Amino acid sequence: MSLVSQNSELGEHDSQTLLSVNHLTVDYVSLDGHVRVLNDVSLAVKSGEVVGIVGESGSGKTTLGLAILGLLDTPPATIRTGEIVFEGKNLLKLSQNELAQIRGAQMSIVLQESVEALNPVYKVGFQLLEAFEAISKHEKTRYDPTNARNQVLKLLEELCISQPEAVLEKYPHELSGGMRKRVAIAMAIIQRPKLLVLDEPTTGLDAYVQSRLLKLLKQLNQKYKVTMIIITHDLPLATNICDRIYVMYAGRILEEGDAKRVLKLPLHPYTKALVSAVPTGFEDAPPLQVPPGEPPDLKRLPNGCKFNPRCPNKMKICEEKEPQLVQHGRGLVRCWLYDDKNT
Numbered sequence: 001m002s003l004v005s006q007n008s009e010l011g012e013h014d015s016q017t018l019l020s021v022n023h024l025t026v027d028y029v030s031l032d033g034h035v036r037v038l039n040d041v042s043l044a045v046k047s048g049e050v051v052g053i054v055g056e057s058g059s060g061k062t063t064l065g066l067a068i069l070g071l072l073d074t075p076p077a078t079i080r081t082g083e084i085v086f087e088g089k090n091l092l093k094l095s096q097n098e099l100a101q102i103r104g105a106q107m108s109i110v111l112q113e114s115v116e117a118l119n120p121v122y123k124v125g126f127q128l129l130e131a132f133e134a135i136s137k138h139e140k141t142r143y144d145p146t147n148a149r150n151q152v153l154k155l156l157e158e159l160c161i162s163q164p165e166a167v168l169e170k171y172p173h174e175l176s177g178g179m180r181k182r183v184a185i186a187m188a189i190i191q192r193p194k195l196l197v198l199d200e201p202t203t204g205l206d207a208y209v210q211s212r213l214l215k216l217l218k219q220l221n222q223k224y225k226v227t228m229i230i231i232t233h234d235l236p237l238a239t240n241i242c243d244r245i246y247v248m249y250a251g252r253i254l255e256e257g258d259a260k261r262v263l264k265l266p267l268h269p270y271t272k273a274l275v276s277a278v279p280t281g282f283e284d285a286p287p288l289q290v291p292p293g294e295p296p297d298l299k300r301l302p303n304g305c306k307f308n309p310r311c312p313n314k315m316k317i318c319e320e321k322e323p324q325l326v327q328h329g330r331g332l333v334r335c336w337l338y339d340d341k342n343t
């Protein structure tokens with residue numbers, strides 16, 4: 001469990017910080033104009049932490065993950081302001097070549113659409129073993145093909161793939177979606193990067209496979225000190241594996257805090273709605289469709305707090321002025337209920 005740093009509001013870097021995102025603003029630009037998808041987003045991830053990014057569909061989670069890895073298509077995406085600092089380097093200032101060197105061994109992502117992680121023209125086994133060989137080269141250890149194959153098979157078994165030998169001989173399009181997702185996760189695990197971003201890692205997997213996967217991810221974090229960012233709309237999943245959680249809404253961070261605290265004592269009315277939608281006693285069950293009301297249209301956001309049209313605690317000021325993200329206890333919250341300036 002980690003303490004929330006005083007710095008995390010600004011995502012500033014200190015010696016333990018592996019990654020910080022500072023004031024990141026991203027628009028998607030099209031012929032009909034532009035839409036702001038990330039608005040002044042700041043976060044910090046310490047070495048060894050598992051950090052969750054939680055929010056409804058369209059809140060900007062994938063855009064944030066892709067931006068961190070330097071994988072946003074620009075255009076249509078345009079980074080308006082901000083920096084993304086990984087091990088002291090602002091990634092937004094690096095060339096594509098320099099970024100490509102950091103991706104893989106340093107930081108890696110399991111994409112939401114896992115089909116994109118695999119090359120359609122090579123068999124799964126060839127791709128997994130190639131990743132293994134690349135990592136041996138990087139770590140300057142001897143590459144032993146038999147040992148590599150055994151380890152790949154073991155990893156696939158741990159991910160509940162029942163006939164791993166057969167899977168190695170298949171092309172990606174011959175696998176089911178859930179199977180492809182697990183192969184993509186295996187690929188990322190083999191690379192054992194310092195920072196692993198997983199975008200909706202459990203989507204399409206049944207409850208049993210989900211719990212095995214979470215166990216494996218926990219091991220990866222504890223044994224190999226892989227720092228992780230888990231992007232998900234599934235709050236129970238996030239609280240199960242993460243140390244800390246950021247809650248996103250309409251491209252903004254609305255709350256940050258220790259994962260257990262966020263689940264037990266959510267501060268923001270939006271987080272409260274997310275938590276109350278989790279069926280009690282069925283921790284593995286998927287969350288209900290929540291919270292009440294329509295998810296926001298990013299092209300027509302309301303004045304003031306962006307959650308105000310759906311908020312049960314709405315006050316006059318909420319429709320007039322957007323609150324700042326302020327410290328509350330050991331966490332952060334963007335809500336007038338917790339801001340002294342509302343008095």
Ligand SMILES: Nc1ncnc2c1ncn2[C@@H]1O[C@H](COP(=O)(O)OP(=O)(O)OP(=O)(O)O)[C@@H](O)[C@H]1O
Binds near residue numbers: 028112
């Ligand atoms: N390539 C694109 N061009 C234009 N708009 C885009 C593009 N990709 C995403 N968007 C828009 O950006 C917003 C945020 O999308 P994003 O995929 O980051 O959300 P998300 O939180 O990951 O959602 P989900 O939970 O459904 O995966 C959405 O309104 C989406 O329509």
Ligand SMILES: [Mg+2]
Binds near residue numbers: 061062063112199
């Ligand atoms: Mg997404």
